[in-house]
Amino acid sequence: MPESLTPEGYFFIYAFPAITHCAGKITPEEFSSLESQAVLGKGPSLERLRRLFPNAFNRIEHLTGKIEAYTIEDYRSYWWIEHNRIIDHREKGYEQVQEEEAELCKVQFPIVKGLNGRVVTITYPTGPERKGLNYRNLPLQPGQRVSIHKGHIVEMILESVYTAYFPHAH
Amino acid sequence: MCLSIPGKIVAIEKDRFVVDYGNEQRIAELSLVDVALGDYVIISNKMIVTKLKKEQAQQFLALVDNNA
Numbered sequence: 001m002p003e004s005l006t007p008e009g010y011f012f013i014y015a016f017p018a019i020t021h022c023a024g025k026i027t028p029e030e031f032s033s034l035e036s037q038a039v040l041g042k043g044p045s046l047e048r049l050r051r052l053f054p055n056a057f058n059r060i061e062h063l064t065g066k067i068e069a070y071t072i073e074d075y076r077s078y079w080w081i082e083h084n085r086i087i088d089h090r091e092k093g094y095e096q097v098q099e100e101e102a103e104l105c106k107v108q109f110p111i112v113k114g115l116n117g118r119v120v121t122i123t124y125p126t127g128p129e130r131k132g133l134n135y136r137n138l139p140l141q142p143g144q145r146v147s148i149h150k151g152h153i154v155e156m157i158l159e160s161v162y163t164a165y166f167p168h169a170h
Numbered sequence: 171m172c173l174s175i176p177g178k179i180v181a182i183e184k185d186r187f188v189v190d191y192g193n194e195q196r197i198a199e200l201s202l203v204d205v206a207l208g209d210y211v212i213i214s215n216k217m218i219v220t221k222l223k224k225e226q227a228q229q230f231l232a233l234v235d236n237n238a
Contacts, residue, residue, distance in 0.1 A: 017214050035215070100172070104212065104220050119202065131202040133217055150174075151202050151219030163208065 003155065008043030011075040011137065014107065015053055017150035026052070039136050046070070061084070079107050079149075080165055104150055109162060109169075112144045120153055122146065125169075174212040176227040179205055189213055 005013070016038035026034065034044065043049060046068060050057045059082055061067055064074050066071065084106045087094050094102065110122035110130070118134045132153045134140055145157045162169070175194065177189035182205075182219030187198040189211060198211075201218035205211055211218045222230070 019215065041193065098226055100226065101230075102223060119200075121227060133202065135215075136227065150214040151217060157186065 003041055005072065006043060007072050007075055008046055008049060009037075009041045010043070010072045011049060011056075011070075011079075012043035013038055013041055013154050014075070014079045014149055015049070015056065016135075017152040017154075019052070041136065050112050056083070059083075076165075080147075083107060106108075107147055107149050107154070107167075109145055109147055109157060112140050112142050112146060114142060115140060120146075122148065122153075136163045174214065176210045176212055176222050176230055178227075179207055179209050179211060182207060187211075187218060189218075 012034075012115065016034065019026070019038075020036060038067065043074060044052070056078065060078050063078065063082055064070065066074070069079075087097070087106050090097060090102075094105075097105070108124065110124045110132075112120055113123045113129060114121040115134075118137070120132045120134050120135050120140060121129055122132050123129050130149045132146075132151055134151045136154070138153060138156055140146065140153070140156065145159060145162055147154045147157055175191060175235045177191045179187055180195070182186035185199060187205065189196050189198055194214060197216065198213050198218045199216045201211075203211075203218060203221050205218060206219060207223055210222045210224055212220050212222065
């Protein structure tokens with residue numbers, strides 16, 4: 001059953017794993033509050049998100065031609081396609097990034113292999129097994145496709161949605 | 171941008187990893203990879219998400235220094 005998320009909630013569940021890079025913009029108390037919101041799939045306001053993640057919203061504005069009223073599809077296209085494209089092409093600050101960190105920064109779509117509490121073993125079609133944190137306490141089962149960003153399992157992915165975005169993927 | 175600066179593990183206590191960044195230390199409470207004292211790692215939200223080879227980490231840190 002797909003989750004019911006607001007567009008900004010959807011943006012934020014992907015952005016939260018990078019929140020530690022908002023140094024100086026949030027206090028430890030604000031971090032705890034934001035973590036709770038991410039776990040629940042609730043996002044801060046668009047204005048707050050724009051202040052926390054200005055580079056992302058510059059790209060989203062450019063891609064959508066809008067400055068507000070973004071949809072989940074707008075944000076999904078950013079995280080799944082544009083964000084990964086920027087990293088793959090080593091653009092906009094990623095010029096010197098090495099392969100390991102690039103792969104970590106990209107949003108990826110592995111399959112759950114095993115569960116040990118909140119630590120999840122995941123597999124990639126062409127890569128080794130890795131571990132990820134089920135930071136949102138999703139009801140995962142082996143065989144479930146998920147998205148992962150910086151070691152954080154972000155959401156459960158329907159195969160139909162995945163293949164619509166990546167028709168040539170395994 | 172979601173790049174992280176590598177840090178070096180300088181202490182491992184029970185379920186706690188002390189990671190040194192030169193000008194500050196941070197605590198990680200979980201690691202997704204096997205780590206040991208002296209390893210260079212990347213932390214996201216109090217969690218070690220990956221380990222870097224020493225040469226890679228030092229190369230990255232040199233880049234950061236040069237661009238500081």
